[in-house]
Amino acid sequence: MGDNAIITVLLPIALAIVMAGLGLHLGPADFRRVLRVPRAIVVALVVQLLVLPPLAFGIGKAAGLPGELAVGLVLLAASPGGITANLFSHLARGDVALNISLTALNSLLALLTLPIWVALALAVFVGSENQVPPPTRKIVEVGVLVIVPVLLGMAVRGFRPAWADAAERPVRLLSSLVLAGVIVVAVVSEWTLLTTYARVLGVACVGFNVASLLAGYIAAKAARLPEAQATAIAFEIGIHNATLAIFIALEVLSLPAAAVAPALYSLSMYVTAALFVAWLLRRRRAAAGA
Numbered sequence: 001m002g003d004n005a006i007i008t009v010l011l012p013i014a015l016a017i018v019m020a021g022l023g024l025h026l027g028p029a030d031f032r033r034v035l036r037v038p039r040a041i042v043v044a045l046v047v048q049l050l051v052l053p054p055l056a057f058g059i060g061k062a063a064g065l066p067g068e069l070a071v072g073l074v075l076l077a078a079s080p081g082g083i084t085a086n087l088f089s090h091l092a093r094g095d096v097a098l099n100i101s102l103t104a105l106n107s108l109l110a111l112l113t114l115p116i117w118v119a120l121a122l123a124v125f126v127g128s129e130n131q132v133p134p135p136t137r138k139i140v141e142v143g144v145l146v147i148v149p150v151l152l153g154m155a156v157r158g159f160r161p162a163w164a165d166a167a168e169r170p171v172r173l174l175s176s177l178v179l180a181g182v183i184v185v186a187v188v189s190e191w192t193l194l195t196t197y198a199r200v201l202g203v204a205c206v207g208f209n210v211a212s213l214l215a216g217y218i219a220a221k222a223a224r225l226p227e228a229q230a231t232a233i234a235f236e237i238g239i240h241n242a243t244l245a246i247f248i249a250l251e252v253l254s255l256p257a258a259a260v261a262p263a264l265y266s267l268s269m270y271v272t273a274a275l276f277v278a279w280l281l282r283r284r285r286a287a288a289g290a
Contacts, residue, residue: 023153072261074121080106094231213238242266
């Protein structure tokens with residue numbers, strides 16, 4: 001599972017390419033605008049750091065998950081937003097600059113918060129008091145995959161804006177094709193895992209994913225944030241870095257069972273997030289036609 005090339009190699013490479021495409025449509029002014037509206041960042045971080053882990057604890061308890069499976073769900077909740085959140089936000093016309101800023105901030109804060117939540121989950125569900133060291137290397141990798149390709153795309157926009165404008169439709173089409181391909185190939189490659197654990201854990205993972213997406217969107221709307229920022233926060237909160245969670249479960253905790261929830265989530269989140277994109281776009285069209 002941890003050696004699945006789709007999860008560990010092909011997906012990050014494909015998303016790095018797409019992130020460069022997203023950078024084609026961003027400029028320094030987009031990030032300055034994000035910093036001028038700190039309320040969006042505060043709302044997202046509060047939900048991510050203080051709401052989602054307790055939600056995962058509650059789902060684990062309510063579903064009666066075995067200890068290590070429940071630890072995996074909390075580990076997933078405590079992981080920062082995944083790179084794919086930027087892609088889904090782009091497809092749903094969200095504020096991608098906000099997504100990128102939040103991914104970077106969440107990744108840094110996870111160095112402190114993730115070990116705390118996982119240690120608590122081990123104590124509650126497994127009765128272990130093991131220390132969980134900060135996953136520095138993987139978080140650095142996330143930062144590289146997010147920031148470097150975006151900077152390359154922004155450089156193209158800065159020096160060749162006509163090229164960036166011409167690439168908008170092809171990049172959006174490429175984004176959709178990447179997501180469709182990842183869904184199909186990941187489901188096929190992890191079919192045994194999916195059929196083995198879906199009955200026990202599948203509903204919990206999908207429920208957590210949907211609750212995360214809705215929590216981010218509803219919290220943003222309650223804070224009276226614009227639709228584009230609410231969309232960005234929904235995906236930043238709802239799409240977690242399953243690769244990081246799998247790495248910690250296998251390499252840091254040496255608990256293979258704790259990697260099952262992130263692995264199942266890494267399959268189901270593409271479907272639920274794609275449906276959430278469709279719901280947002282349909283809702284927006286309905287509102288525009290009213």
